[in-house]
Amino acid sequence: MKAGIVGANGYSGAELIRLLLNHPQIKLEMLIAHTNAGTDIQSIYPHFDGIVERTLEDFDADELAKRVDVVFFATPAGVSKHLLPDCLNHGLICIDLSGDFRLKNPQDYADWYQKEPADEALFGDAVYGLAEVNRRRIEGATFISNPGCYPTAALLGLAPVLKNDVIDMTSIIIDGKSGVSGSGKKEVLSNLFCEVNENVKAYKLGRHQHTPEIEQMIAQMSGEQTAITFTTHLIPMTRGLMCTTYANLKQGFSTRELLERYETFYEKSPFVRIRPLGSWPATKEVIGSNYCDIGLNVDGRTRRLTIVSVIDNIVKGAAGQAVQNLNIIKGWDEQTGLGFTPIYP
Amino acid sequence: MKAGIVGANGYSGAELIRLLLNHPQIKLEMLIAHTNAGTDIQSIYPHFDGIVERTLEDFDADELAKRVDVVFFATPAGVSKHLLPDCLNHGLICIDLSGDFRLKNPQDYADWYQKEPADEALFGDAVYGLAEVNRRRIEGATFISNPGCYPTAALLGLAPVLKNDVIDMTSIIIDGKSGVSGSGKKEVLSNLFCEVNENVKAYKLGRHQHTPEIEQMIAQMSGEQTAITFTTHLIPMTRGLMCTTYANLKQGFSTRELLERYETFYEKSPFVRIRPLGSWPATKEVIGSNYCDIGLNVDGRTRRLTIVSVIDNIVKGAAGQAVQNLNIIKGWDEQTGLGFTPIYP
Amino acid sequence: MKAGIVGANGYSGAELIRLLLNHPQIKLEMLIAHTNAGTDIQSIYPHFDGIVERTLEDFDADELAKRVDVVFFATPAGVSKHLLPDCLNHGLICIDLSGDFRLKNPQDYADWYQKEPADEALFGDAVYGLAEVNRRRIEGATFISNPGCYPTAALLGLAPVLKNDVIDMTSIIIDGKSGVSGSGKKEVLSNLFCEVNENVKAYKLGRHQHTPEIEQMIAQMSGEQTAITFTTHLIPMTRGLMCTTYANLKQGFSTRELLERYETFYEKSPFVRIRPLGSWPATKEVIGSNYCDIGLNVDGRTRRLTIVSVIDNIVKGAAGQAVQNLNIIKGWDEQTGLGFTPIYP
Amino acid sequence: MKAGIVGANGYSGAELIRLLLNHPQIKLEMLIAHTNAGTDIQSIYPHFDGIVERTLEDFDADELAKRVDVVFFATPAGVSKHLLPDCLNHGLICIDLSGDFRLKNPQDYADWYQKEPADEALFGDAVYGLAEVNRRRIEGATFISNPGCYPTAALLGLAPVLKNDVIDMTSIIIDGKSGVSGSGKKEVLSNLFCEVNENVKAYKLGRHQHTPEIEQMIAQMSGEQTAITFTTHLIPMTRGLMCTTYANLKQGFSTRELLERYETFYEKSPFVRIRPLGSWPATKEVIGSNYCDIGLNVDGRTRRLTIVSVIDNIVKGAAGQAVQNLNIIKGWDEQTGLGFTPIYP
Incomplete structure (x- = not known):
């Protein structure tokens, strides 16, 4: 199967290249990047030297239709809404990593x-x-909107307790921490090393664009409309994302009981790993891989549940999840081409 | 006035040296460090070369009584409870930076x-x-227990809303993020560069020793006993600490109204700075200084308040606050010797 | 004495503000920033909140002449050459931190x-x-070109051995390592956190603009024209700069003998500290201060000298050295307003 | 083929696990760690959860002889000299990653x-x-001493110019910069985050144990005994190592001519990549992979060659090179199991 990547010069695009090179069913055929068309990808990313050497092309739906079967859009918000419809019309499988169609x-x-x-x-x-939740809808689909990085970690952390009256739906608070790659390869002040290093910064309080995406899926999974509090923080690291999620329990569950519920819920989800009682994941433990690791704690004193969920924001939070979706669409083993062991340390 | 520092070879001890060198009323007289007695401080900390050159001594209460007026205990938990009583008995002013007497x-x-x-x-x-809250009790005191780093940021963030039925006291959640210096100069696995760098880690969920300290002061300030949820995270940075605190509002306050309340509450507290509407502090903006910066956001959709408070954990969260307390004890201007502009970037 | 800063919105400009606030003889009168004129400095740099609150102004030599006595130019290369001459003509003391007049x-x-x-x-x-070398020429001067950050560390490291046939002048190699703030507050790809973090990069091999500046001063000090090899590396840190300098010894000096030579050479230079035998400085040991720390090693096997010199690139490598120069110009104690203890850790 | 790893709980041991899991010819059979025998590897390294779950065992040469064909020693200096001889006597292939037999x-x-x-x-x-130099000696060998991390980068950088009178053999200076993982998972002060972060430190000047290893191989390759100057620096990053190597050219070669010489020299070495004229590698461009990337610059003014060579110290500088050696020993394709694309950013 042949694939094209639109936005191949960004960080998620480059990660798609890394992952697809490792995929036995995929041949990388077109790398598209409007602003760098005509340039070789390896001159922008010397780490690809000798591995993938290919000239970046301009976007052309007709050309894509001739040469590829699937197109990944690793573009900033506001781009795929213009380009993707043509590709869909040409019958291409479209996987959009941006927020345009979520x-x-x-x-x-x-x-x-x-x-x-x-x-x-x-x-x-x-x-x-979100494969772990929507797997059946994804099978055979041709148009996928890939979840945002924060929603991926937050929703996988919450999914097992959204039904059966486990938590008070009005009490959900998500405190997110992300590495800087989550904001892309953008030459803006807030991405400068000197502004991020030795610093933690809260941003977009009450107005992060991932809020309605999370609420929409909470509603789908729980059957209840609810408003959440979602706060994001920029952390001095390149990759990695953690959501610390808080919710009040309706009944007196123990941590152990909830861990079992999580284990059951994710039994058939190879990329979700549940940590044993008394241990919580660190972001570094999933870096380079498609895993989402989850740990829990019930505080008996407050009858409140704390969920810690971590991902590599560029893999499970973007490129890896996109490949996972393609695997499901095509009926391949969900882990095809995604068997990366996390890199530690 | 002459001062001694017990635990002068740790990070808080070294910071006390830096601050006291800048204090016009203080002469550093004794540097005490059990494990390094006999060694010169500048051979442990070459950055003191030519600035303070003095041999570390062993602890001896009689000797302290002869040579100093005030003793700072910058020791790990479990040490000052053995050493401090003797100093008190000798009539020395004792300021304990550890958790032994909080x-x-x-x-x-x-x-x-x-x-x-x-x-x-x-x-x-x-x-x-906690000077901003307990100023009157501190005046003329001889035995001070200096607040923990997390409690300092959390309590300064919460203090203005703990009275008058502003928030639901059972809804308080504190999500803390700290730099590594908060755990001291300890040669343990969790402090290694390779374990912390490019990583965020949640730790001690439900059992961090600063929890009862925060609850005790919430009770003092509000008159209500309550249990909080307090989660701490280790962030890949050396200095800096942020608390993101969540609480449900009992009434429909606007962010602006609460900001005014904060401005009024801290009118006479030179080290607390309130950020204007729509902006929140980053830890880097207080590094090297004794400031605690606070920003607020009310989410109208959830009627929940989010408080972002930041400090330099070694200054306002330890050594700086200790000096501030000494200033208040002695009736000196609270800012004496503490006029450091934050270092940015 | 009243001072103005041109380029007050950059990192060196902000550091000049921090230092001058601490200077007993200086009143900060004008903050000039072409691109941010009309904006308050504390809205750009919230760490100045409550400390210095002043509106940035546009450059106007006449206005400067009316209001200030000394002007610091903390501008990128190519700016002061246009603005500074007018200020000189107005009789102002001009201290240029850029490379335009070096x-x-x-x-x-x-x-x-x-x-x-x-x-x-x-x-x-x-x-x-370069105060430690040119002190007498600086006294009473009105037009100072402040050394570059790399030249400062490199030349202070080399100065004591440039005379008396100690080293082979054709053998000088300077391997520089710098934090990212050295390249300023510029929104370019190479300054992004994701590009710098977990990375070391060599740049501008054989064509760094500080090369002729170093060679010119080597010639002044030694009386010999020579070409050096100078290589610069970008390190994942914000502040700090190290030069590791190599030179072949003409005679069989021991490390100890050369250390004595250095101690003597810098006897009257309060900001240069020589490390004892067998120890070499780390950049962190001078951060926030105006020190240049130097360590030496003679390898008997190769008869080669290695010099390790470190500075805080924004203090001794820029703003601090500029203030030091003003102190010398005015005949004040060289350390006036510069008594900052390094911040560690 | 079955493999055992001695020292599986260290960073190089863990990396060997990651690489061997990806190797089609190898089955991981024994994980040995004296200090953690009886513990599960995934409780020490949660990132292995669900990937490799195996109990660490104590060292026992007889047991190894029964169960494995090849043993990797990822142990600190001074350990394999005691353990490895027994394994050799049992006819096992032994690959020692420590310095004991270099x-x-x-x-x-x-x-x-x-x-x-x-x-x-x-x-x-x-x-x-060092496969790129000693490939023929490695084929069919049973006892391999894997090069040190610094020697790997330094020697691959120098190899193509060590013959034919290209450089003055007495002029070689190697300025090394390494991430902290190079010093292993050791709980010592110099490895603490607070000591390394925002810092560059030169260490072991004139006495780094990799010096004689480099000199020995220079002698083997060039036929000349020579003493080099080798300086190492600790950089605030986890992985990655760069050598900036300086040597005087005996003749007036251009950068382009030397680049061709390098291209030819490494024509059959799939893990060495030569950068085009005017570009030099950054460590991040090889992270997670077995590549060594090399860039050159000839400074016509000084007739001096600068070589920049980078590796991931735990891959090409340790575990990856060990696997590469096993591939060569067994006559498998040198890249078997090592086809990792570098992770960027």
Whole structure:
């Protein structure tokens, strides 16, 4: 199967290249990057020297239709809404890593992204590619919207307790911490080494665009509309993302009981690992891999549950999850090409 | 006035040296370090070369009584409870930076520190040195227990809303993030560069020893006993500590109204700075200084308050606050010797 | 005395503010920043909140002449050559932190900076402000060109052995390592956290613009024209700069003999500290201070000298050295306002 | 083929596990760790959870002989000299990643390692496993001493110019920069985050134990005994190692001519990549992979060559090179199991 990547010069695009090179069913055929068209990928990313040497091309849906079967959009918000429809029309499998097609309600997109939403004909059509939750909907789909990095960690952390009256749905608080690669390869002040290093910064309080995405999926999974508090922090590291999620328990569950529930819930999900009682994951323990590791703690004094979930934001939070989705679409083993052991230390 | 530092070879001890060198009323007279007695401080810390050159001595209360007026204990938990009583008996002003005398209830110490509490005769006698709250009790005191780093940031963040039914007291969640210096100069696995760098780690969920200290002061300030959820995270940075604190509002306050309340509450506290609407502090903005910077956000959708408070854990969270307390004890201007501008970047 | 800072919104400009606030003889009067004129400095740098609150102004030589006595230019290369002459004409003391007036030969500037040199009338007129070497020329001067960060560390490391046939002048190799703040507050790819973190990068081999500056001063000090090899590396840290300098010894000196030579050479230089035999400085040991620390090693097997010299690139390598120069110009104690103890850790 | 790892709980041991899991010809059979025998590897390294779950065993040569074909020693200096001989006697292939068997002269070991050398019967018997240079000697060998991390980068950087009178052999200076993982998982002060972060430190000047190893191989390759200057620096990063190597050219070669010489020299070495004219490698560009990337610069002004060579110290500098050596021993494709694309960013 042949693949094209739009936005191949960004960090998620480069990671897609790394992962797809390792995929036995995929041949990388087109690397597309509007701003660097005509340049060789290895001159932008010398780490690809001798591994993948290919000239970046400009976007052309007709050309894509001729040469590839699947297109990954690793583009900033606001780009795929213009380019992806043509590819869908050409019958290509489209996997969008941006936020353009994640929300079901165009007004939410307009409000939280402060951009024009995609054409209504298409808006809401994408299958939300959170494989562990939506696996059946993904099978055979042709249009996938890949989850955001924060929603991936937050929702995988919450999914097993969203049903059966386990938690008070109005009490959910998600405290997110992310490495800087989550904000992409952008030459802006807030991404400068001197601004990030030796620093922790809270940002976009009350207005992070991943909020409605998380709430939408909580509603899908729980059947209840709820508003969450979601706070994001920039941490001095390149890769890695943690969500520390808090919720009040409706009943007096023990940590052990909930761990069992998580183990059962994720029994058939090879990329989710549950930590044993009294231990919680660190981001470094999943770096370079497609894992989401989860640890729990119930505080008996407050009857409150704390969930710690971690991912590599560029793998499970972007490129890895996209490949996982393709595997499911095609009926391949979900782990095909994704058997990376985390790199430690 | 002459000062001695017990534990001068640790990070808080070294910071006390830096600060006291800058203090016009203080002469550094004795540097005490059990494990390095006989060694010159500048051979352990070459950055003191030519600035302070003095031999570390062993602890001797009689000697201290002869040579100094005030003793700072910058020792690990479990040390000052043995050494400090003798100094008090000699009439010395004692400022303890460790956790040995912070709690009022010996059983809490036993439970949370997993150590024998100090002698009952003395336990609970120290004035808790959170200057912005306890200023009057500190004036003229001779025995101060300096607050922990997390409690300092958490309590300064919460203090203005602990009265008058502003928040639901059962809803308080404190998500703490700390640099590694907070755990001291200890040669343990969890402090190794390779374990901390490019990593975020949650630790001691539900059992961090600063929990009862925070709850005790919340009770003092609010008049209500309450249990909080307190989670701590280790961040890949040396200095800096942030508490992101969540609480449900009992009434529909706006961010602006609460900011005014904070401004008023801290009007006479030169080391607390309130950020304007829509901006939140980053730890780097207080590094090297005794400031605690605070920003707020009310999420109208959830009627929940988020408080972001930051300190330099070794300054306001330890050595700086100790000096501030001495200034208040002696009736000097609270800022004496503490006029450090944060170092940025 | 009143001071103005041109380029107050950059990192060196901000550091000048921090240092001058601490200077008993200086009143900060004008903060100038072309791109941010009209903005308050504390909205750009919240760490100044409550400490210095002042609106950034546009450059105006007449206005400066009315309001200040000394102007610091903390501007990128190519700016002060346009602005500074007017200030000089108005009789202001001018201290230029950029590279515009460091070289004596305009062609060198054109070749190495790839820019038009300043007007020939002025080019070469500035006194090179390496205080430890040029102290007498600086006294009473009105036009100082402040040394570059690399030249400061390299030249202080080399100065004591440049005379009396100690080293083979053709054998000098300087291997420099710098933190990222050395490249300023510039939103370029190479300054992004994700590009710098967990990385070491060699850059500008054989064409770093500090090369002719170092060679020019080696020639002044030794009386010999020589070409050096100078290689610079970007290190994942914010502040700090190290030069590891290699030179072949002409005679069989021991490390001890050379250490004595260094101690003597810098006897009256309060900001240079020589490390004892067998120990070498780390950059962290001078951070936040105006020190340059130096350690030596003679390898008897190769009869080669290795010199390790470190500075805080924004203090001794920029703002601190500029203040030191002003102190010397005015005949104040060289350390006035510069008594900062390094911040460790 | 079955493999055992002695020292599986260290960083190089853990990396060997990661690499061997990916090797189609190898089955991991025994993980040995004296200090953690009886513990599960995944409780020490949670990143192995669900990937490799195996109990660490104590060292037992008889047991090894029964169960494995090849033993990797990822042990600190001074350990394999005691354990490895027994394994050799049992006919096992032994690959030693420590320094115990690298030197040919026992006195050098005693002098530079300050330890007793291994038994003379065996000392000097190992084949030095620098594949790109010693490939033929490695084929079919049973006892390999894997090169040190610094020697790997330094020697691959120098090899192509060590013959034919290209450089002055007395002029070689190697300035090394290494991440902290190079010093292993050791709980010592110099490995603490707070000591390394925001810091660069030169260490062991004139007495680093890799010096005689480099000189020995320079002699083998060039036919000339020479003494080098070798300086090492600790950099605030976890993985990655760079050698910046300086040498005087005997003739007026251009950078381009030397680049061609390097390309030719490494034509059949898949893990060495030469950078084009005017570009030099950064350590991040090889992280997670077995590559050594090399860039050159000839400074016409000084007729001096600068070589920049980078590796991932735990892969090409340790575990990866060990696997590469096994591939060569067994006649498998040199890249078997080592096809990792570097992880960027």
